[in-house]
Amino acid sequence: MPVIPPVVAGTARLGSVLPAPLARSSRRDQELRRLDALVEAGCSAFDLAASYQLGGTERLFGQWLSSRGLRDRVFLVDKGGHPYPGIRPNRLGAAALAADLHASLRRLGVERLDLYLLHRDFPGAPIEPMVRMLAAAHREGKIHGWGVSNWSVPRIEAIQVAARAEGLPAMAASSPQL
Numbered sequence: 001m002p003v004i005p006p007v008v009a010g011t012a013r014l015g016s017v018l019p020a021p022l023a024r025s026s027r028r029d030q031e032l033r034r035l036d037a038l039v040e041a042g043c044s045a046f047d048l049a050a051s052y053q054l055g056g057t058e059r060l061f062g063q064w065l066s067s068r069g070l071r072d073r074v075f076l077v078d079k080g081g082h083p084y085p086g087i088r089p090n091r092l093g094a095a096a097l098a099a100d101l102h103a104s105l106r107r108l109g110v111e112r113l114d115l116y117l118l119h120r121d122f123p124g125a126p127i128e129p130m131v132r133m134l135a136a137a138h139r140e141g142k143i144h145g146w147g148v149s150n151w152s153v154p155r156i157e158a159i160q161v162a163a164r165a166e167g168l169p170a171m172a173a174s175s176p177q178l
Contacts, residue, residue: 002114002144004173005045005075009038012049015056020063028060035064045075047175048108049119050100051082058107066109077173078104079119079149081130090122094133101137115172116143118159121151131162138168145172 014031016023048058058078065071080100081092091100101116116137118130137143146163148156151174160171 002075004077004115004145005043007043008045008047008075008077009043010047011057011061012052013057015053015058015060017054017056020059023056031060032064035061036068039068039070039074044073045077047077047079048104049079049082050104051079051119055103055107058104062108062110071110075114076108076110077115077117078108078113079117080104082119083122090125092118092122092125092130094129097130097133098137101133101142105142112141113143115145115147117147117149117173117175118151119149121148121155123152123155127155127159127162128166131159131166131168134163135166135168145169147171147173147175149175150177 014035016027020028046061048061050058052058065074081097083089083091088096091097097118101113105111105113116134134143134146138146146168148159148171151159156171156174163169163171
């Protein structure tokens with residue numbers, strides 16, 4: 001796996017929940033200029049998630065990435081499995097994770113992610129199906145590395161044991177909420 005750059009730009013507020021034709025073009029243009037400025041300043045890693053702006057962040061970022069031809073110059077961190085509060089608090093099953101991964105790849109217009117994180121743990125969710133999904137995505141070349149976001153230390157330890165048993169490379173990152 002490529003080395004994770006020391007600075008990773010957050011993108012949670014980029015994009016819109018609205019389809020591009022309905023979103024404010026002045027805001028969109030400003031966000032694209034902000035991404036350009038980040039790359040010009042030397043930033044080469046971006047933190048995205050399927051849940052940010054209901055996929056709108058990934059749509060905007062994917063359009064920017066394609067229009068600038070930068071895929072080989074940026075490190076993409078993406079997250080899936082974010083809960084739907086009150087509706088589906090556990091979205092860490094294999095089907096939901098796979099759906100999030102494939103939707104993220106489609107919205108971004110890329111074939112692989114450099115780092116894929118499981119977003120927001122649900123302590124009762126079985127770990128083995130998650131690991132099997134990650135292992136399959138890794139074998140298929142859809143993800144290079146994997147990790148977790150907002151997980152407890154005991155659950156991190158448990159998923160690492162399961163990953164080793166499944167032949168998945170070691171966890172590359174844990175992103176705790178500040």
